[in-house]
Amino acid sequence: MSTSTEDFFNELGDQYDQVIRRCVPQYAEMLESMMDYLPPKLLTRIARDQASVPALKILELGSGSGNLSSIILDRFPESKLTVVDSSEKLIAVVKSRFGKRIHHYQKTLFQDLDFKDNSFDLIISSISIHHLNDDEKLQLFKNSRQWLTPNSPLAFCDQFRGETDAIYQKHLKNWKTSSFELGSNEAEWEAWMEHQEAHDFHSTIRTHFDLLEKAGFQSIDCTRRYLLWTTMIAM
Ligand SMILES: C[S@@+](CC[C@H](N)C(=O)[O-])C[C@H]1O[C@@H](n2cnc3c(N)ncnc32)[C@H](O)[C@@H]1O
Numbered sequence: 001m002s003t004s005t006e007d008f009f010n011e012l013g014d015q016y017d018q019v020i021r022r023c024v025p026q027y028a029e030m031l032e033s034m035m036d037y038l039p040p041k042l043l044t045r046i047a048r049d050q051a052s053v054p055a056l057k058i059l060e061l062g063s064g065s066g067n068l069s070s071i072i073l074d075r076f077p078e079s080k081l082t083v084v085d086s087s088e089k090l091i092a093v094v095k096s097r098f099g100k101r102i103h104h105y106q107k108t109l110f111q112d113l114d115f116k117d118n119s120f121d122l123i124i125s126s127i128s129i130h131h132l133n134d135d136e137k138l139q140l141f142k143n144s145r146q147w148l149t150p151n152s153p154l155a156f157c158d159q160f161r162g163e164t165d166a167i168y169q170k171h172l173k174n175w176k177t178s179s180f181e182l183g184s185n186e187a188e189w190e191a192w193m194e195h196q197e198a199h200d201f202h203s204t205i206r207t208h209f210d211l212l213e214k215a216g217f218q219s220i221d222c223t224r225r226y227l228l229w230t231t232m233i234a235m
Pocket residue numbers: 001005006009020061062063064065066067068084085086087090108109110111125126127128131132
C-alpha cells in the first residue's frame with residue numbers, strides 16, 4: 001500500500017464516520033448481519049460460566065473509527081479484542097471511544113502483521129481487505145488460517161467486483177444514486193472515486209472463493225450481497 005491510503009484515512013480522521021455512513025449504503029445493516037452468521041458455538045461459549053471458559057480472542061482487521069469494534073464489544077463483552085489499522089488518526093479515534101475495553105491496539109499494515117499460530121478464535125473485518133491486491137489478499141488469508149484456532153471463522157464484508165463489467169458498472173451507478181440519497185454530493189463522490197481508482201482492488205466473489213480455498217479454508221459461503229458489498233464467512 002502506498003502512503004496515500006494512510007493519508008486518505010488520516011485526513012478523513014474525525015469526519016470518517018459521517019462520510020462512511022453517506023458513502024456505504026446499508027452500512028449498519030451490513031455490519032449487524034455479519035454477526036448473525038457467526039457460528040453459534042462462539043455465542044454459546046460466552047453464554048456459559050465465564051470463570052471456567054477462557055475469553056474469546058478476536059482480531060479485527062481495519063477498525064476505521066470503530067463501528068464494527070462497537071458491535072463486537074456488544075456481542076462479546078468479555079472478549080479480548082485486538083484491532084489493527086494503518087491509520088494513526090483512526091486508531092486514536094477508536095482509543096478515545098473504547099479505551100481499555102479493547103485489549104490491544106495495533107497500528108500496522110495488514111501486510112506486516114505477525115501473530116503466533118492459534119492466536120484467535122475469530123478474525124473479522126469490514127470494508128478493509130479490498131485495499132490489498134489479490135496476491136496480498138491470498139497471503140493475508142493464509143496467515144489468518146494460521147492465526148486462527150482450529151475450525152474458527154474468518155468473517156468479512158467488503159467491496160467486490162461484479163462477475164461481468166456490465167453488472168459492476170450497474171452497481172457503481174446504483175451506489176452513486178444511493179449515496180446521494182444519503183446526503184453525499186459530487187465533490188465527495190469524486191474524492192471517493194479518486195481514492196478507489198488509485199488504491200482499491202475490487203475482486204469478484206469467484207476470486208475470493210478461489211483465494212480462500214487456496215489458503216486452506218473450507219465451508220466458504222457468501223452470506224449477504226448488496227451492490228458491491230458482499231459478506232463472506234470461511235472456516
Ligand atoms: C473503509 S475503512 C473501513 C473501516 C471500518 N472497518 C468500517 O467498517 O467502518 C478501511 C480501513 O482499513 C484501513 N486500511 C486500509 N488498508 C490497510 C492496510 N493495508 N493495512 C492496515 N489497515 C488498512 C484504513 O486505514 C481504514 O481504517
